[in-house]
Amino acid sequence: MLIKRPDDIPASEITDPELYRQRRRFLQQGVAVAGAALTAGLWLPDSVEAGTRLANVKKSVWRVDEPLTPYRHVTGYNNFYEFGTSKAAPARYAPKTLKPRPWRVTIDGECEKPGRMDIDDLIRPHALEERIYRFRCVEAWSMVIPWVGIPLGAILRRFRPTSKAKYVRFETLLDPEQMPGQRTRLLRWPYVEGLRIDEAMHPLTILAVGLYGEVLPHQNGAPLRLVVPWKYGFKSIKSIVRISFVERMPRTSWNLAAPHEYGFYANVNPHVAHPRWSQRKERRIGEFRRRKTLMFNGYADQVAGLYKGMDLRRYY
């Protein structure tokens, strides 16, 4: 008989994140004090570890007025196939193998100032903002997550995209040592996602570097991930190493794996069902009853204009 561990390990078996963070903070404060004593003013690489509080985070007007999904579920229940296909796998394995620092990001393609730079140099010129967004998975569950990030448009403009830049293509790290799930051939690695340039430049689209006011945990796509709140979660690519301006619509990972199930646009749309489940309703993690799924995940006022005149059944 095949006896398997249940997919969802009770969260209680994972170290309580509060406790974990307290321990971390205690250690870091210790390091910080010792460091300051020895080398006053030196930049501490430790301060970008997952769980560290991010300083100077502006609150933004983009905050959903709904209860936040508890930290332990945001960081303990998600899909990140680079670490396995169960929802508990990312939290279990990503912290062991993924190394989010040092991390370099390449920006290339149809732009005047392509470059390859350290993630801290990419981020430093920008103010960090907290955005409380709904997050809707294509599997019909959802969360409310306080991300910390930067509008993607502000970063992209620094590289001066040309008129040929019609789409933006994103790529996750390719390294089976750090991402053991890449040894399987479930998806074509590295994971690739894409946006139309106007979607990428939209003020709601952000690159996140943190959540709950802290540095992004490994399992949530450290150190840099996309968040596009009106699209299904798989569009929000994690652990990005490359951003390219391109002229043609990029072929994206889930679309290549199952073209009839996952389109390029993947806008949250209660009227267009996935072949294996209806998208009319969703279960908010932590809630007993399902709730109605909102058009564009509740962001229709902001983004419906991007798709005016498009047949959203055809471009799902």
Next chain:
Amino acid sequence: MLFVVCLLPVAWYAGDLLMHGVQGVFERYADPIKTIEHQSGIWALRFLILTLAMTPLRLLTGSLWPIRYRRMLGLFAFFYACLHFLVYLFLDLEFDLADVTEDILERPYITIGLTALLLMLPLAVTSTRGWMRRLGRRWKRLHRLAYVAAVLAVMHFWWLVKLDISEPLAYALILAVLFGIRLVARQRQVARYMRRVSSPDGAKRNPG
């Protein structure tokens, strides 16, 4: 004893519920409804396969004890399948009949899951000694439906996974092995019979 063991999967989650309450369960499991939906489905399939493993086990070991447990295992398969269906119907879809009909009509994996469950129903009903006696030889033929239900259940599982078919594939392989054992045993039986019929003294013993 076996009865208690068979109850462990459901007792595990019932215990969670009793100890932590609904609130506590929602804190421990991100999506407890999906969790029991998956666990009950998985255990229904496991018990169904275990049930079907009893005859091959008898063939391999030559002893009769596996057959004694067959009925109980089969009824547990049915029990977990019912639980699975009820969780789906009342907790997952909240008895929204429009959603249920859409699922059954438009989603082949649901249609096939329901078919498997409906096939198991007459088997559970006729599993008693009384029905065995009443149906005689037909009982055996009727209960061959259990194979069909198992195949449909594996297909149901196969069609619902997003990409990673390794788990349903494992169950499909186990089923294939179980079928294989029966097939080989049966062929041997036929061969033995043929030999007996065609040998001269066999023919003497079986005139006509």
